[in-house]
Amino acid sequence: MISILIASxxxxxxxxILRLDLAVLFIIALLPSxxxxxxxxxxxxxxxxxxxxxxxxxxxxxxxxxxxxxxxxNRNTRVAYPFGLEIIALIIISFIAVxxxxxxxxxxxxxxxxxxxxxxxxxxxxNILPGQVGRKKIINALLIGAGGTILVALFQQATGLFxxxxxxxxxxxxxxxxxxxxxxxxxxxxxxxxxxxxxxxLTIKNTKNNYYILKSSxxxxxxxxxxxxxxxxxxxxxLIGLLAGIFFFCFFSRKIMRLIVGGGxxxxxxxxxxxxxxxxxxxxxxxxxxLSGEIRQRQWKETMMTLKGWRFITGNGLDNYQTAVKxxxxxxxxxxxxxxxxxxxxxxxSAELRAKYWQPVEIxxxxxxxxxxxxxxxxxxxLLIFTWLIGKYILLSLKLFxxxxxxxxxxxxxxxxxxxxxxIHGLVDVPYFKNDLSAMFFILLALLxxxxxxxxxxxx
Numbered sequence: 001m002i003s004i005l006i007a008s009x010x011x012x013x014x015x016x017i018l019r020l021d022l023a024v025l026f027i028i029a030l031l032p033s034x035x036x037x038x039x040x041x042x043x044x045x046x047x048x049x050x051x052x053x054x055x056x057x058x059x060x061x062x063x064x065x066x067x068x069x070x071x072x073x074n075r076n077t078r079v080a081y082p083f084g085l086e087i088i089a090l091i092i093i094s095f096i097a098v099x100x101x102x103x104x105x106x107x108x109x110x111x112x113x114x115x116x117x118x119x120x121x122x123x124x125x126x127n128i129l130p131g132q133v134g135r136k137k138i139i140n141a142l143l144i145g146a147g148g149t150i151l152v153a154l155f156q157q158a159t160g161l162f163x164x165x166x167x168x169x170x171x172x173x174x175x176x177x178x179x180x181x182x183x184x185x186x187x188x189x190x191x192x193x194x195x196x197x198x199x200x201x202l203t204i205k206n207t208k209n210n211y212y213i214l215k216s217s218x219x220x221x222x223x224x225x226x227x228x229x230x231x232x233x234x235x236x237x238x239l240i241g242l243l244a245g246i247f248f249f250c251f252f253s254r255k256i257m258r259l260i261v262g263g264g265x266x267x268x269x270x271x272x273x274x275x276x277x278x279x280x281x282x283x284x285x286x287x288x289x290x291l292s293g294e295i296r297q298r299q300w301k302e303t304m305m306t307l308k309g310w311r312f313i314t315g316n317g318l319d320n321y322q323t324a325v326k327x328x329x330x331x332x333x334x335x336x337x338x339x340x341x342x343x344x345x346x347x348x349x350s351a352e353l354r355a356k357y358w359q360p361v362e363i364x365x366x367x368x369x370x371x372x373x374x375x376x377x378x379x380x381x382x383l384l385i386f387t388w389l390i391g392k393y394i395l396l397s398l399k400l401f402x403x404x405x406x407x408x409x410x411x412x413x414x415x416x417x418x419x420x421x422x423x424i425h426g427l428v429d430v431p432y433f434k435n436d437l438s439a440m441f442f443i444l445l446a447l448l449x450x451x452x453x454x455x456x457x458x459x460x
Contacts (some may be wrong), residue, residue, distance in 0.1 A: 005038060005047070012051055016058050021128050021137070023058075027051045027121065028141040028443060032149065032179055032189075034113075034435030044109050048435055049117050056120040059128065081126060082396075082449035086389045087119055093382045094318070100379070101317030110318045113435050118442040125446035131459065135411065135450055138443070139200050146193045147222060153178040153186055153229035176232045187230045187238020188431055192418035192440065194226045195245045196447075199414015203407040236285070241425035245417035252398065253413060288428075294335045295361055296368050296428055302328045303367040303376055315379035322363050324376070332360040366433055370426030373433055393448060394419055400451050408451065415448050 016023035027048065036047035081087070094115040101107035129138055153176040156163050163169035163177055175183040201219045206212060230238050247265065250257040272278045284290045288297055305328040306316055316324035334357045366373050375383040397416035401409045422431045422441075432438055 002038075005036070008047070009050055009054070013054055013058075016055050020055060020059055020062070023051070023055045024121075024124050024128050025137055025141040027055065027439075028125075028138055029144040031145050031436040031439055035179060035181075046113070046435060048439065049113055052117045052121050052124075052439075055124055059124060063127070081123075082452045083389065083392070083445055086385060086392070087122070087445075089385050090382070090389070091115060091119060093378055093385060097315060097318045097378045097382065099317075100314050101320045104319060106319035107317060110433075114433060114438040118438045121439055122442040122446045122449075125443065126449055126453075130450060131454060132408065135408075135447060138447060139196060139411075142193055142196065142443070143219075143222060146190060146197070146226060149178045149186065149189060150222070150225045150229045153232060154225065157232040174232070175234045176229065178229070178233075183233040184235045184237065184429055185434070186233035187235025187241075188425065188429060188434070188437055189440070190226045190230055191235075191238040191242040191245070191421040191425060192444065194223055194230075194242060195249065195417035195421055196411070196414045196444075197223050197226070198246070198249060199410040199412070199417065202410035202414075205407070235425075237425040237428045238421070240285075241421040241423070244424045245421035248420050249413055249417040252401065252416070253410075291335045291359060293428075294333055295359070298330060298333050298361060299364060299367050300369060300372060302330070303369075303372050307375065313380050315382065316376050318377050321366055321376050325363060329363050330361065332358055335359050366430045368429055370423065370429075370431055373426075373430055377433065390419060390423065393445065396452065397448055400448070400455060403455060404451070411447070412451055415444055415451075418444055 012023065012026065015026065030051070031048065033051070034046040034048040038045055038047075094111055098104075098107045098111045125134070125138065129135075152162075155161070156176040156178070157174065160169045160171065160174060163174070164181075165177075167173050168175040168177065168183065176186060177183050178186050178189075180186060180189070197219060201216065201223070204212065204216055204219070227242070230242065247261055250261040252258075272282050284293070288294065302325050303321075306321075306324040311324070367376055371383060371387070374386045378386070394416060397412045397419070400412035401416065403409075404412060425431055430437075432441055
């Protein structure tokens with residue numbers, strides 16, 4: 001295994017030396033390669049991290065270091081990185097969060113993998129894959145990564161193989177995990193990418209030749225299979241987030257689509273309200289009255305208990321959530337308390353009911369809410385920076401859609417829909433604090449930044 005790993009890294013390094021752009025595309029296509037883990041001189045590392053560090057080092061010493069004086073001299077004439085100030089603030093605040101955790105080994109590892117290296121990837125993309133050609137290559141690389149993830153998920157759905165949790169593997173309760181290890185990771189990965197692919201599909205010119213038919217059909221197939229994979233993962237948060245992304249994508253795309261999706265939404269609400277079973281299901285999901293919802297509500301209460309005093313400002317520090325929440329953690333909950341009348345008294349009177357409605361709850365790594373995640377890990381300033389960054393991203397993507405005169409405006413709208421999907425799913429999950437997801441977040445920023453730069457240069 002070690003020899004294969006070393007050989008793979010050597011092979012990647014050779015590619016990076018010969019074709020640095022191809023190496024960066026490999027990184028984008030192989031985001032799930034973070035699952036290949038090893039250590040260098042005792043420092044934990046993943047294959048994804050190694051590829052980023054190798055590529056950035058080669059770029060810096062080949063392109064930047066030899067021309068450093070010229071680069072510094074011309075700094076006032078270059079187009080500044082979009083989101084540059086926010087990213088600088090983020091890297092500083094995240095490093096302070098490492099200090100709040102006492103510069104622990106785990107905190108340094110998270111800072112390296114979730115902040116430092118994704119930012120390096122952002123810099124690489126803007127410098128090595130600029131412009132329309134670069135964006136096309138990036139999205140094609142994302143298609144390859146998504147395609148592999150989808151194929152594994154569909155194979156698991158058909159066979160039940162390589163799902164190592166027996167409950168998820170059983171045909172009656174099957175939930176695919178692809179190569180991630182747990183079902184929601186499939187939705188977290190595929191939902192935002194699907195929105196990008198939808199936007200990308202609308203940029204393809206209808207030439208009515210065989211190439212157009214083949215390309216359009218392949219893209220449509222990926223989108224449909226992605227929806228199937230998310231459905232088979234039973235990732236409800238991802239499905240709702242994706243539906244929200246599609247809704248807003250259509251709403252802003254054209255006036256006629258605004259009328260169609262608006263009318264469709266009203267019709268769907270009427271149908272849900274009219275059918276008791278659907279109404280009960282929707283009510284449980286919206287008000288978090290089902291088991292997963294009640295577990296999350298308990299998590300959020302415990303998280304807020306940790307954010308007292310100075311912790312309200314500083315947060316708990318990187319990699320410190322589980323330690324911080326432990327004194328406040330309730331080992332389990334009595335769920336479905338709203339389904340029985342006089343629930344508390346019935347529980348006191350019946351050991352059988354107590355056993356039936358008792359659900360043990362573990363201490364999760366994060367609070368399963370995008371805002372509480374950032375607040376707990378990075379403190380109040382970190383939460384505000386990310387909120388500002390996401391808000392700015394959403395506004396700029398919409399502005400670009402109405403500014404760009406070419407078909408690439410639909411990439412901007414797809415990027416807008418991707419962030420909507422992340423936000424909606426992130427209300428009940430962890431859409432950033434994971435190697436592939438943090439890298440994907442900065443890939444989205446890089447794609448939007450590329451569009452902003454081209455717009456300023458009047459290339460589109």
